Amino acid sequence: RIHLFSKCFEHVSVVIDQIYKRLCRNSSAQAILSADNPDEPYLSGINYNCVAPGKRFMSMENLSGGEKAIAALALLFAIHSFCPAPFFILDEVDAALDNSNIGKVARFIREESMENMQIIVISLKEEFFSKSDALLGVYSDFDVCMVSRILSLDLYLRTDRQLLIF
Amino acid sequence: RIHLFSKCFEHVSVVIDQIYKRLCRNSSAQAILSADNPDEPYLSGINYNCVAPGKRFMSMENLSGGEKAIAALALLFAIHSFCPAPFFILDEVDAALDNSNIGKVARFIREESMENMQIIVISLKEEFFSKSDALLGVYSDFDVCMVSRILSLDLYLRTDRQLLIF
Amino acid sequence: VYLKQIDVENFKSWRGTQVIGPFMRFNCIIGTNGSGKSNVMDALSFAMGERAASLRVRHLRDLIHGAHIGQPVSATARVAMRYHDDEDRETVFCRRVSGNASEYFINDIHVTLTKYMEELEKIGIVTKAKNCLVFQGTVESIALKDPKERTKMFECIS
Amino acid sequence: VYLKQIDVENFKSWRGTQVIGPFMRFNCIIGTNGSGKSNVMDALSFAMGERAASLRVRHLRDLIHGAHIGQPVSATARVAMRYHDDEDRETVFCRRVSGNASEYFINDIHVTLTKYMEELEKIGIVTKAKNCLVFQGTVESIALKDPKERTKMFECIS
Ligand SMILES: Nc1ncnc2c1ncn2[C@@H]1O[C@H](COP(=O)(O)OP(=O)(O)OP(=O)(O)O)[C@@H](O)[C@H]1O
Ligand SMILES: Nc1ncnc2c1ncn2[C@@H]1O[C@H](COP(=O)(O)OP(=O)(O)OP(=O)(O)O)[C@@H](O)[C@H]1O
Numbered sequence: 001r002i003h004l005f006s007k008c009f010e011h012v013s014v015v016i017d018q019i020y021k022r023l024c025r026n027s028s029a030q031a032i033l034s035a036d037n038p039d040e041p042y043l044s045g046i047n048y049n050c051v052a053p054g055k056r057f058m059s060m061e062n063l064s065g066g067e068k069a070i071a072a073l074a075l076l077f078a079i080h081s082f083c084p085a086p087f088f089i090l091d092e093v094d095a096a097l098d099n100s101n102i103g104k105v106a107r108f109i110r111e112e113s114m115e116n117m118q119i120i121v122i123s124l125k126e127e128f129f130s131k132s133d134a135l136l137g138v139y140s141d142f143d144v145c146m147v148s149r150i151l152s153l154d155l156y157l158r159t160d161r162q163l164l165i166f
Numbered sequence: 167r168i169h170l171f172s173k174c175f176e177h178v179s180v181v182i183d184q185i186y187k188r189l190c191r192n193s194s195a196q197a198i199l200s201a202d203n204p205d206e207p208y209l210s211g212i213n214y215n216c217v218a219p220g221k222r223f224m225s226m227e228n229l230s231g232g233e234k235a236i237a238a239l240a241l242l243f244a245i246h247s248f249c250p251a252p253f254f255i256l257d258e259v260d261a262a263l264d265n266s267n268i269g270k271v272a273r274f275i276r277e278e279s280m281e282n283m284q285i286i287v288i289s290l291k292e293e294f295f296s297k298s299d300a301l302l303g304v305y306s307d308f309d310v311c312m313v314s315r316i317l318s319l320d321l322y323l324r325t326d327r328q329l330l331i332f
Numbered sequence: 333v334y335l336k337q338i339d340v341e342n343f344k345s346w347r348g349t350q351v352i353g354p355f356m357r358f359n360c361i362i363g364t365n366g367s368g369k370s371n372v373m374d375a376l377s378f379a380m381g382e383r384a385a386s387l388r389v390r391h392l393r394d395l396i397h398g399a400h401i402g403q404p405v406s407a408t409a410r411v412a413m414r415y416h417d418d419e420d421r422e423t424v425f426c427r428r429v430s431g432n433a434s435e436y437f438i439n440d441i442h443v444t445l446t447k448y449m450e451e452l453e454k455i456g457i458v459t460k461a462k463n464c465l466v467f468q469g470t471v472e473s474i475a476l477k478d479p480k481e482r483t484k485m486f487e488c489i490s
Numbered sequence: 491v492y493l494k495q496i497d498v499e500n501f502k503s504w505r506g507t508q509v510i511g512p513f514m515r516f517n518c519i520i521g522t523n524g525s526g527k528s529n530v531m532d533a534l535s536f537a538m539g540e541r542a543a544s545l546r547v548r549h550l551r552d553l554i555h556g557a558h559i560g561q562p563v564s565a566t567a568r569v570a571m572r573y574h575d576d577e578d579r580e581t582v583f584c585r586r587v588s589g590n591a592s593e594y595f596i597n598d599i600h601v602t603l604t605k606y607m608e609e610l611e612k613i614g615i616v617t618k619a620k621n622c623l624v625f626q627g628t629v630e631s632i633a634l635k636d637p638k639e640r641t642k643m644f645e646c647i648s
């Protein structure tokens with residue numbers, strides 16, 4: 001058990017930094033996992049800190065809303081790389097992101113979905129749905145109470161993407 | 167004290183419904199404040215329920231993220247109408263809203279700022295900043311650590327708004 | 333292994349039997365506020381064995397279409413996840429709730445919860461590690477867990 | 491009464507003395523992630539007497555520019571709110587922190603915290619009722635308060 005924990009911790013600590021650099025599209029960004037008691041990490045707490053692009057090392061509490069959301073995604077994808085689930089579902093994780101970060105995250109998720117796993121994203125932003133293979137549009141129908149219905153669009157090979165969505 | 171509480175409760179219960187209808191731009195929407203013990207509201211809990219546009223009466227927990235955000239804004243502005251502060255500061259309250267709701271909320275906030283109080287909104291969305299009188303752009307400058315700087319634009323009488331922002 | 337489609341039956345705002353899908357590699361669910369997007373996420377979490385509290389309801393019976401206004405349209409609600417492997421063989425994981433009791437099925441065969449979760453783990457879904465679901469509004473809290481909690485998270489996935 | 495401008499001095503990411511404003515009726519603050527927008531909200535809340543916990547720091551001295559990387563540039567940080575009434579007479583509410591201690595000034599005259607809060611209440615700012623600040627990420631929780639909490643909220647504002 002102890003051996004497995006250390007193996008997992010080592011793996012995720014290495015991978016998280018690479019993923020965070022890719023998410024920020026910035027090689028000076030850093031994601032650092034450290035155990036209070038490095039000899040026996042399973043007995044102590046594990047700290048997570050990020051050096052956001054253009055910033056210095058600081059505690060996670062000092063980061064802004066958008067910066068924290070990106071740090072969280074890096075941790076999620078790093079954990080996933082150790083213990084892969086067949087798919088990921090992300091519900092409006094882009095809510096706090098500015099336009100440039102939405103673009104970076106959408107590109108990263110597209111890359112991950114091509115290589116590592118199936119991804120389902122719920123989003124209100126065009127940057128996300130214009131990069132997806134399949135678009136599922138949920139709309140409301142009214143009867144005794146509101147009823148949800150769905151329309152699905154296969155965008156996979158379409159070159160006229162822009163036309164389709166708007 | 168008891169008298170003041172009841173006066174406040176009555177006032178806010180009436181106003182909140184009007185504000186919610188205006189926020190949703192829908193006269194069938196309803197916002198309902200009710201006390202567990204109507205004779206002595208100060209001794210019991212106060213419930214808050216909304217009938218979102220096109221929906222039936224349900225508990226607040228069943229509403230979606232965006233629907234809850236609008237319900238919360240209605241309560242805030244209703245309370246404000248009883249105990250007016252000189253200004254309001256709202257930090258990214260539009261994060262969970264879809265485009266049509268952003269438009270409605272931005273128009274409502276503009277109307278409130280013209281009539282009742284000064285409003286400062288922090289937002290990443292164009293719908294908000296294209297309707298404001300003054301635009302304050304924060305940007306990062308780099309030295310020993312990141313330093314914030316500000317640029318302010320007076321949009322009040324400008325007709326070339328679209329040109330200015332993009 | 334990948335998720336091909338989800339069949340929902342009287343689950344939250346999804347009335348009657350509806351098919352959600354087909355899913356490809358990168359999928360995006362869009363729609364207006366309150367249209368039922370997060371209810372799709374709830375349907376998937378329900379089929380993966382999540383408790384009522386993570387599904388934004390107090391009791392499992394509140395998941396039945398219409399229960400939120402006191403007029404449930406049926407006694408049961410059902411969600412089936414259809415998985416395909418590389419040779420396109422299908423495995424169907426299905427959970428049904430009647431009243432507050434849940435029943436679990438794999439390829440239409442009634443199984444115990446333990447067996448259901450074991451089979452899900454074989455394809456990589458470890459529900460208690462929450463390694464593949466991010467609920468609306470919770471992304472920032474993932475980065476802010478306190479160190480002890482993070483150790484537990486690591487313990488769960490290793 | 492309306493807020494004309496805010497003067498910040500070595501407060502969080504705002505180094506040296508900077509002026510934020512002028513403010514009109516409807517103002518929008520924009521900027522990229524991490525540029526310092528919410529720090530403007532923190533500056534206003536600080537000047538209205540909020541505690542360290544609502545300002546996203548553990549101790550008041552962490553508000554000083556550079557403290558977040560262990561290199562505070564000064565021993566103090568200061569925020570002044572400039573209010574104008576209908577005849578354009580100015581009242582300046584100012585709070586300064588040195589170390590973990592706060593000092594309060596109205597029109598450059600040193601006053602006690604009680605006096606400071608009394609004067610703020612006269613222009614309608616009741617900090618403990620939080621009737622004019624909505625922090626990032628907290629809007630939905632305002633609608634979800636439990637009934638007893640809501641009664642307390644009403645008690646505070648009446
Ligand atoms: N048991 C139920 N039966 C029928 N409808 C329900 C039930 N429970 C919830 N709903 C409906 O589902 C709606 C919420 O759906 P959901 O949370 O999926 O919205 P959403 O698309 O995620 O919206 P947002 O973009 O605001 O997050 C409620 O408004 C309610 O009408
Ligand atoms: N004491 C301090 N001294 C200098 N800079 C600080 C201090 N405390 C925080 N910061 C900086 O402030 C930044 C966060 O700023 P803020 O939360 O205002 O961002 P924001 O513009 O609101 O971003 P978002 O759009 O993501 O919410 C941190 O990244 C950090 O660099």
Ligand SMILES: [Mg+2]
Pocket residue numbers: 230231232369370371468
């Ligand atoms: Mg949702």
Ligand SMILES: [Mg+2]
Pocket residue numbers: 064065066527528626
């Ligand atoms: Mg912010």
